[in-house]
Amino acid sequence: MELLEREIRENGQVLEGGVLKVDNFLNHQINPKLMKALGDEFAQLFKDAGVNKILTVETSGIAPAVFAGLELDVPVVFGRKNKSLTLQDNMYTTSVYSYTKQISNEISISKDYLTASDRVLIIDDFLANGQAVAGLLSICKSAGADVVGIGIVIEKSFQKGRRWVEETGIRIESLARVASLDNNQVVFVGEEGTESNE
Amino acid sequence: MELLEREIRENGQVLEGGVLKVDNFLNHQINPKLMKALGDEFAQLFKDAGVNKILTVETSGIAPAVFAGLELDVPVVFGRKNKSLTLQDNMYTTSVYSYTKQISNEISISKDYLTASDRVLIIDDFLANGQAVAGLLSICKSAGADVVGIGIVIEKSFQKGRRWVEETGIRIESLARVASLDNNQVVFVGEEGTESNE
Numbered sequence: 001m002e003l004l005e006r007e008i009r010e011n012g013q014v015l016e017g018g019v020l021k022v023d024n025f026l027n028h029q030i031n032p033k034l035m036k037a038l039g040d041e042f043a044q045l046f047k048d049a050g051v052n053k054i055l056t057v058e059t060s061g062i063a064p065a066v067f068a069g070l071e072l073d074v075p076v077v078f079g080r081k082n083k084s085l086t087l088q089d090n091m092y093t094t095s096v097y098s099y100t101k102q103i104s105n106e107i108s109i110s111k112d113y114l115t116a117s118d119r120v121l122i123i124d125d126f127l128a129n130g131q132a133v134a135g136l137l138s139i140c141k142s143a144g145a146d147v148v149g150i151g152i153v154i155e156k157s158f159q160k161g162r163r164w165v166e167e168t169g170i171r172i173e174s175l176a177r178v179a180s181l182d183n184n185q186v187v188f189v190g191e192e193g194t195e196s197n198e
Numbered sequence: 199m200e201l202l203e204r205e206i207r208e209n210g211q212v213l214e215g216g217v218l219k220v221d222n223f224l225n226h227q228i229n230p231k232l233m234k235a236l237g238d239e240f241a242q243l244f245k246d247a248g249v250n251k252i253l254t255v256e257t258s259g260i261a262p263a264v265f266a267g268l269e270l271d272v273p274v275v276f277g278r279k280n281k282s283l284t285l286q287d288n289m290y291t292t293s294v295y296s297y298t299k300q301i302s303n304e305i306s307i308s309k310d311y312l313t314a315s316d317r318v319l320i321i322d323d324f325l326a327n328g329q330a331v332a333g334l335l336s337i338c339k340s341a342g343a344d345v346v347g348i349g350i351v352i353e354k355s356f357q358k359g360r361r362w363v364e365e366t367g368i369r370i371e372s373l374a375r376v377a378s379l380d381n382n383q384v385v386f387v388g389e390e391g392t393e394s395n396e
Contacts, residue, residue: 077227
């Protein structure tokens with residue numbers, strides 16, 4: 001998605017260790033117009049998939065997910081990372097390791113909001129090692145819900161998550177696919193090797 | 199706001215200890231159409247306030263905030279409750295106690311996204327004791343940013359937050375004002391005493 005790639009190029013920062021910082025428009029400051037464009041794009045891509053629920057994880061997946069949910073006219077459920085007193089028992093829970101934050105989080109989803117009759121579209125901000133998506137898939141499996149698609153805002157295609165998802169056979173659509181962050185440069189899939197021709 | 203009051207009446211649950219659980223449409227499952235209506239309402243209420251930035255705290259304030267941001271054409275910044283490796287140094291930080299979760303969280307906002315030239319609209323899902331709003335106000339003060347309004351989705355008017363905010367002199371607009379949760383009944387401001395007439 002060109003709009004998103006341009007935003008990443010203009011406002012993303014590459015940090016040490018292959019971290020792409022997009023705090024300017026997605027992970028801390030949010031650009032509402034861009035989020036609407038992302039949500040509309042997910043809705044367009046999955047409009048024929050029979051989605052009746054969108055699943056995401058707090059926090060940064062929520063903005064694109066609600067715009068997709070508005071367009072598809074389906075509710076959004078977000079996995080919670082900390083159990084609160086208002087969310088007791090009756091939960092599907094799984095553990096997800098974040099390489100960026102170097103901590104494991106429990107992700108919980110209430111059994112009230114995910115059932116065997118659901119056809120789920122998973123939306124998340126990043127796909128790197130695939131931990132968050134794997135956690136959501138595991139919860140959907142526990143609920144007997146059918147996952148009909150996975151929509152990712154930014155995929156780090158050089159990490160193992162993409163291949164792992166492909167092996168599940170579930171359709172995946174990533175709006176930006178980063179092939180490399182080497183030398184602090186963002187190279188998208190399809191652009192690899194262009195530098196060597198210069 | 200009648201739409202919101204109806205949603206609370208139909209889908210809210212009153213738990214022990216004055217907790218209003220609205221996991222059905224705001225705090226766990228999100229109703230995108232309702233979120234758009236809330237965001238549009240905030241935008242309408244504050245359209246003449248010269249807002250150039252919306253501030254919220256993760257997680258549940260984000261959905262109404264991004265719709266308000268879309269309508270007002272301003273970015274949304276959310277305070278983060280856990281510092282991640284991609285958000286280092288250069289932060290305004292304050293401690294906020296959550297009575298619901300019975301824990302203190304550090305809330306951080308990057309100095310890159312809040313400055314003395316900002317005219318801020320704070321949006322949050324709940325106002326009870328006012329801890330989150332107080333934390334955001336304290337951060338805005340540190341940044342020298344001007345807070346021109348506070349928009350709350352659900353205010354528990356019987357707790358101390360509302361009065362505390364009023365004493366700051368900052369304009370506050372709450373879309374639903376809950377006067378009482380006694381006897382597991384939701385009574386909105388303006389409806390008090392109606393039962394005794396029956």
